[in-house]
Amino acid sequence: MNYFEVAFTINSEEEYQRDLLINALGEAGFDTFEETSAGFNAYIPADSFDENVFLHALNTYQDVFSFTWEKTEVPQKNWNEVWESNFEPLIIKDKCYVRATFHEPKVQYPLEIVVDPKMAFGTGHHQTTTMMMEFILEEDFAAKRILDMGAGTGILAILAAKRGAKNITAIDYDPVCYDSILENSRLNNTPFDEVLCGSKEIIPDKQYDIILANINRNILLDQMGKYAEVLVPGGQIYLSGFYEADLEILSPEMNKLKMLYVKHKTLDDWCAVKFLKQT
Numbered sequence: 001m002n003y004f005e006v007a008f009t010i011n012s013e014e015e016y017q018r019d020l021l022i023n024a025l026g027e028a029g030f031d032t033f034e035e036t037s038a039g040f041n042a043y044i045p046a047d048s049f050d051e052n053v054f055l056h057a058l059n060t061y062q063d064v065f066s067f068t069w070e071k072t073e074v075p076q077k078n079w080n081e082v083w084e085s086n087f088e089p090l091i092i093k094d095k096c097y098v099r100a101t102f103h104e105p106k107v108q109y110p111l112e113i114v115v116d117p118k119m120a121f122g123t124g125h126h127q128t129t130t131m132m133m134e135f136i137l138e139e140d141f142a143a144k145r146i147l148d149m150g151a152g153t154g155i156l157a158i159l160a161a162k163r164g165a166k167n168i169t170a171i172d173y174d175p176v177c178y179d180s181i182l183e184n185s186r187l188n189n190t191p192f193d194e195v196l197c198g199s200k201e202i203i204p205d206k207q208y209d210i211i212l213a214n215i216n217r218n219i220l221l222d223q224m225g226k227y228a229e230v231l232v233p234g235g236q237i238y239l240s241g242f243y244e245a246d247l248e249i250l251s252p253e254m255n256k257l258k259m260l261y262v263k264h265k266t267l268d269d270w271c272a273v274k275f276l277k278q279t
């Protein structure tokens, strides 16, 4: 899947102005942002890009502060290129050791996850993945039925399996991630019930005790209705992939679906949140 990369140079000292622009780009369909020394890069699947919507998003801020941008097409964004190039093993909450295949195992940690990320997102190093993993380590996953939506490398589903979850569905719409989930589930000896390639339309017509979805604000807003249908009353749902400020938009929409806010974590402005479906 080809992407457009738009490299922004921001000539402003005010960090919130950069965040405003990122927010507007998120609404215009950009799904990934990466800080650079000059500003940030924004990414959008080429087939979702609409020039008018993009320019409209920029217009709002053009007179507020000064920035320049340059758009290029990139063949397949390697979400992990930064992390992969200096992939260091990672320890989460002193309980889970995440390493690549080329690192030595460390037996002193109760849980170990081996990931071969290739082109898929999810080595645990991104703030959103780290916080989702912290939730999985803190909460009770024993014998739970799990849906991992936007599974990437499958790292969250793998950790859920290692925490005792029994029936796991892992879904990603990117075929590269689909292959990665299968490969990593084999590497970790955590077979899943279903690994599916697609978006919300292919979510099985089942009931889940826990849903994990680390995607982005707009996709979550679009998919949460479907999550509500397949989550049991009293079920838990953990969302990430957005900034803390986006909670104000996400929470009321979740409430309308009878999924109520419980708590959230933040790391560098990124957010992960737990909701509970009303019984």
Ligand SMILES: C[S@@+](CC[C@H](N)C(=O)[O-])C[C@H]1O[C@@H](n2cnc3c(N)ncnc32)[C@H](O)[C@@H]1O
Residues within 6 Å of the ligand: 120, 121, 122, 123, 124, 128, 129, 132, 149, 150, 151, 152, 153, 154, 155, 156, 171, 172, 173, 174, 177, 198, 199, 200, 214, 215, 216, 219, 241
């Ligand atoms: C931020 S990554 C999260 C990966 C992994 N779950 C983690 O926590 O590190 C988001 C993932 O969602 C997938 N994704 C984006 N839009 C999607 C959609 N509409 N349906 C299913 N998956 C989607 C992307 O391909 C990507 O792998």
